[in-house]
Amino acid sequence: QVHLVESGGGSVQAGGSLRLSCVATGFDLATKSMGWFRQAPGKVREGVSAIPCGGYAKYYHNSVKGRFTISRDDAENTVWLQMDSLKPEDTATYYCAARECGRGRWDGASDYNYWGQGTQVTVSS
Numbered sequence: 001q002v003h004l005v006e007s008g009g010g011s012v013q014a015g016g017s018l019r020l021s022c023v024a025t026g027f028d029l030a031t032k033s034m035g036w037f038r039q040a041p042g043k044v045r046e047g048v049s050a051i052p053c054g055g056y057a058k059y060y061h062n063s064v065k066g067r068f069t070i071s072r073d074d075a076e077n078t079v080w081l082q083m084d085s086l087k088p089e090d091t092a093t094y095y096c097a098a099r100e101c102g103r104g105r106w107d108g109a110s111d112y113n114y115w116g117q118g119t120q121v122t123v124s125s
Contacts (some may be wrong), residue, residue: 001026001061002024002025002026002027002098002114003024003025003026003116004022004023004024004096004097004098004114004115005022005023005025005116005117006021006022006095006116006117006118006119007023007094007095007119008020008021008119009020009094009097009119009120010042010102010120010121010122011121011122011123011124012086012121012122012123012124013123013124013125014086014088014123014124014125015085015086016086016123017082017083017084017085018081018086018121019068019081019082019083020036020080020081020083020094020096020119020121021078021079021080022034022036022078022079022081022096022116023076023077023078024077024078024079024098025077025108027075027114028077029074029077029078029079029097029098029108030053030054030074030122031053031100031101032053032098032099032100032101032114033044033050033052033053033098033099033100033101033102033103033106034050034051034070034072034079034096034097034098035048035049035050035051035096035099035106035107035112036048036049036050036070036079036092036094036095036096036097037094037095037097037099037109037112038083038090038092038093038121039092039093039095040091040092040093040097040119043092045095045109045118046061046107047059047061047106047107047108047109048060048061048064048068048081048094049064049068049074049081050070050099050107051070051071051079051107052101052102052106053101054090054100055071055072057079058070058105059106060113061107063089064083064090067083067084067085067086068081068082068083068084068115069081069082069084070082079096081094083121086123086125087123088123089123089125090121090123091121091122092093092120092121092125093118093119093120093121094118094119095115095116095117095118095122096100096116097109097112097114097115097116098112098113098114099111099112099113099114100113
């Protein structure tokens with residue numbers, strides 16, 4: 001059975017850092033493109049970052065470029081999102097998601113087949 005389990009969320013002050021982890025079980029991570037999404041109360045879910053199969057590219061929402069870094073280790077079946085210089089507007093529930101290699105848009109939520117339960121990130125000013 002496929003599971004994605006996020007961890008690493010929490011509460012930090014503006015300017016702080018958090019590192020989110022997503023551990024995949026039930027499938028070989030190497031066969032999936034991976035993404036991070038977030039959803040704040042009253043807002044639509046948006047793509048934050050993604051890394052395709054093989055890790056040959058990295059994609060970021062404009063609002064997080066230069067502050068967030070995505071990485072993956074297929075041997076550990078894990079994807080990370082390093083978040084630095086956090087801002088209050090980064091406050092949201094963050095979700096890890098998986099889709100088939102080469103399928104769909106990196107920021108298209110409907111293109112992802114598997115989702116984690118989410119981890120809360122709260123940034124105070």
